[in-house]
Amino acid sequence: MRVRFPLLHPRWLGTHLMAVLAALGCLGLGYWQYERAQEPDRSAITNPVEDLARATDIGALLEPGAYMPLDLANEAVRTSGVYDAENQLLSPALSPEGEEGYYVIVPLVTDDGAAVTVNRGWIPLDAAGADGAVPPVPDGEATVSGWLMPPQGEATRGYTAIVSEGQIARISSALLVNEWPYPLYEGYVTLAEQTPAETAGAASQLREIPPPDPPQEITWNIKNLSYAAQWVVFGIAVVVFWISLMRRELDERRAAREGGAGGTASPSAADGPQPSVAGATAD
Template identity: 30%
Template sequence: MFSVLRRPRWLAYLALAVLFGIITANLGLWQWHRHEEKVERRDLIERNYDAAPVPVGDVLSGPGGELPEGDQWRRVEATGTYAVDAQHWVRNRPHLGVYGFEIVVPLVLEDGTALTVDRGWVRNAPVAAQLPEVPDPPSGEVTVTGWLRPSEQDLGRDMPEQQLASIDIPRLSAASGLELLPAYILLESEDPAPAERPEAAEPPDTLLGSHFAYAIQWWLTVPVGLILVLVMARQIARDEAEESGGRAVGSGAVGSGRVARGAEPAQPKAKKPKKVRIWDEEDA
């Protein structure tokens, strides 16, 4: 078998098998990292989502900066007054397979800073040029409870007045003239509660998906190419050994020249047909 593997063509096969193993090992590693990311996200959500709410000032000290990774989905509460004139519609937001608007309203706090509140989702109006009707937020002082989410990326789109392409807090701050904290609240409840409000967001998805199973499948595939090459090389070596052994027996019978008296002449051994394989046809 090793004499077969030393041939240039089979060395190329071995190189391809090793390359295949490297690729599948890295694909398995990528799926494993995706699985670990999903596990970390699930653990973070489960740790923060149902925890007792804390004052927003304990997490966000003031404007500027970013929401720490460990405080995402942190359940907080804040008290202030809604700046209804600064209400904005965030376009192209899906909810249960339907697209509409997220309604964001700044909540002005006692220290003069403001916290962006995502009050929920409303369906698109029948006409694209028309904004949908939105239930009014509570007037006067209100205490909101919800989950902290980081500012979204600025999509760089020019939008009509009072509309946003994403919940981009710096852009909302520029449009409203308010000093906004660097994260927004995904609203859970308001006190006093209004008669109606936009539809609440669905709980976050904490399913892990199939990344772990895919990683195992890729890693089990790593040695397949090498095994195939070794099995084929072994079979080629065995076939060549049988053919060379048959030729040696045939030449010995012819070279003896004499047949013992009274003995039947030896019948020539039928030559075993050579097996033709795909790789032999390719070389022909």
């Protein structure tokens, strides 16, 4: 069967394949250079302990009831207030080793009447009902330093929809607002330091939560970024050249068809009468 469309001839199929592979190769190399351009700068890793010493007052970052931007996650913060020990809750959570247990959370009521959710630490599952497993919170004014964490979602490790009295399914202001009679700051603070310090008895099984992984800053490498841009330009140039080749092929074939049609036209009446065979014989 003869292929009538010129761009589907065998010689053009090879051209199409080479053009597609070249364009994809250029774009792939451009993406690779883009990835290399934003590799983490290992020298820019920060120290959580040093960050804690420069903690920011939570009131300077958030307002009660306001949305917490995700870029504030793991930010070192400080706040002061009075613990409401009567409203302490347990939230299902896994330890760093994967053991089942609970986070111990409590509202810290600030001077403006709003409350900051403080995650005091983690206790194992079998210690939840044991006396002395969780030491009492300090009386009076307390100053807390720690890391600001975003509200937990339903995909959080240790999350369960079934909880008992005195527990909360996850640490989220959307749930806690129904349990505590205070305006709440969104997110919660993982306790790192506290003044006055808690007095942990011999029976206490409250484990301090380790600090979050240190953030790694991204340093853009302009050289690799320029290489990425060059490869993208090369890929675009391949596509433009490919399209121009196909357009030229179609234009040439169209011109050839129009020229062939004009050269085979039949004689017309304007060319004058033609002598008949009978008249020639008579002469």
